[in-house]
Amino acid sequence: MQAPSRDFSDIPVIDISALSGADAAAQARVADELGRAARDVGFLYVTGTGIDEALFEELLKQTKRFFALPFEKKMDVYIGRSRNHRGYVPEGEEVFYSGSKDKKEAFDMSIDLPSDDPEYLAGNPMLGPNQWPDLPGFKEAANAYYTAVFNLGRTLIRGFAMALGEAPDYFDSYITKPPSQLRLIHYPFDPDAKDAMGIGAHTDYEIFTLLRATSAGLEVLNGAGEWIEAPPKPGAYVVNVGDMLELWTNGQFVATSHRVRKVKEERYSFPLFFTVDYDTVVEPMPRFVTDDTPARPGVKSGEHLYAQTLQSFTYQKERLARGEITMPDSAAPLSSFGQEALQRQAP
Numbered sequence: 470m471q472a473p474s475r476d477f478s479d480i481p482v483i484d485i486s487a488l489s490g491a492d493a494a495a496q497a498r499v500a501d502e503l504g505r506a507a508r509d510v511g512f513l514y515v516t517g518t519g520i521d522e523a524l525f526e527e528l529l530k531q532t533k534r535f536f537a538l539p540f541e542k543k544m545d546v547y548i549g550r551s552r553n554h555r556g557y558v559p560e561g562e563e564v565f566y567s568g569s570k571d572k573k574e575a576f577d578m579s580i581d582l583p584s585d586d587p588e589y590l591a592g593n594p595m596l597g598p599n600q601w602p603d604l605p606g607f608k609e610a611a612n613a614y615y616t617a618v619f620n621l622g623r624t625l626i627r628g629f630a631m632a633l634g635e636a637p638d639y640f641d642s643y644i645t646k647p648p649s650q651l652r653l654i655h656y657p658f659d660p661d662a663k664d665a666m667g668i669g670a671h672t673d674y675e676i677f678t679l680l681r682a683t684s685a686g687l688e689v690l691n692g693a694g695e696w697i698e699a700p701p702k703p704g705a706y707v708v709n710v711g712d713m714l715e716l717w718t719n720g721q722f723v724a725t726s727h728r729v730r731k732v733k734e735e736r737y738s739f740p741l742f743f744t745v746d747y748d749t750v751v752e753p754m755p756r757f758v759t760d761d762t763p764a765r766p767g768v769k770s771g772e773h774l775y776a777q778t779l780q781s782f783t784y785q786k787e788r789l790a791r792g793e794i795t796m797p798d799s800a801a802p803l804s805s806f807g808q809e810a811l812q813r814q815a816p
Contacts (some may be wrong), residue, residue: 474496481506482705486517488628497631504632507710511725512689514705515679516619522704524614525681525739528653532600532737535576535602536655546600548577553589553597554650554775555579562783573729576653578611578647580619588646588747594775594794595648595747604782615651618679618706622649622743625708626676633718634756640676643745648771649675655731656686656736672724673711673769674777675744680707681737690726699727713744715769719753719762735814747771772797 478646483502487495487662495762506513546669547554558575578599582589589597623644628640680687685700687707698705709725729738745751752767776797788794 476695477691478695478697480510480512480514480697480699482514482516484517485515485625485628486519488624489519496620496628496637500631501630503625507629507632507714507722510689511710511723512699512727513708514702515625515708516705518704518706520617520621524610525587525608525615528614528739529683529737531604531607531729532576532653532739535604535607535653536574537606540601540773542602544778546576546602547784548600548782550592551597551600552592552689554595554778554782554785555597558782559603563781564783573579573654573656573658575655578615579648579650579652580615581612584645588809593747593771595771595778596646598685600657611651611653614739618651618741618783619649619743621706622677622741626743629677629714633754640745643749645746647744648747648774649742650743651739651741654738656738658735659733671728672715672726673709673740673742674713674774675711675742677711678707678709678742679739680709680740682736684736686729686732686736687738688728688730690728691804693704696728699761711742711744712773713751716751716765717754719757719765721757733816745770746775747774765783769798770799 481502483506485499487499490496503513535789544559546552546556548558548562550556555577558577560572560574563573563575581597581599582597586597587596589811599608626640626644628635630637633639671801681699685698687699688696689699689709691697701707709727710722712724714722715724747770749770750767750772751773753764758764779789779794779796785794789796
């Protein structure tokens, strides 16, 4: 198997519209493009998504209304009030591998399950109802956008399955009630901003991420240790490989180490972290295991996600310290995937 070349300087743009059509040859061509991008870059733009741009515009409008609320009103839905990691994330709440606190605030949501959902009642830490602010129109806009982009994720993962030599529906049985999160992120205007990180370098913990943002700032780390800019493109979604897809491919696809530079302009960012069901055991596919590349240890997908939140959110660390919750046995250290991890391991 040819070793991937990851010293990229450009991020590919792929039209995935054929994945929603009936032309098998066209689907195979798109899958091949996706596979090359995931192996060589781990970061790509997708177009031809079929998503109504009005959904994004309405989400952006409602997001601006929410973050313009007084701090006390936003704290009514503080994420620390939930037991399934949903709600408002104030500036400084989240700390990445570098140890620096981020200059941003966020609102975290996911599939909006009822309060009598069996897994929520059983104590699943990543599933259940969302917290919603008292803001007419906000819930409806957020849920509509979530549904559209989650369905895009379902289409995209069929393309990745084909890129891995599997049937298009290979992953479908793992995606019945996944804790795929949507974050609404606000970077306030800062006239004194220097060219520094706004979100510390990290990989995403799930299968892949689908992102829209309103301005530049996102950067991705290549195999040469250089940071490559990934500015928004009109109508396109940024896609980056996450930890679980790196693990499933035993490192053939590398989770994308990325960061956000601190920029002066106000910026909004909307990543949807597409993942599989909480109890899915992710381990390398046999075709990617050789004598030279032995299988990495498998993990339970939801436990990996939960463990990373316990290591990066202040309210979760405080719960751990008080003994209210415990770290999953399969927890991996922060920043144990992606180019940063590879470069730390290099001789």
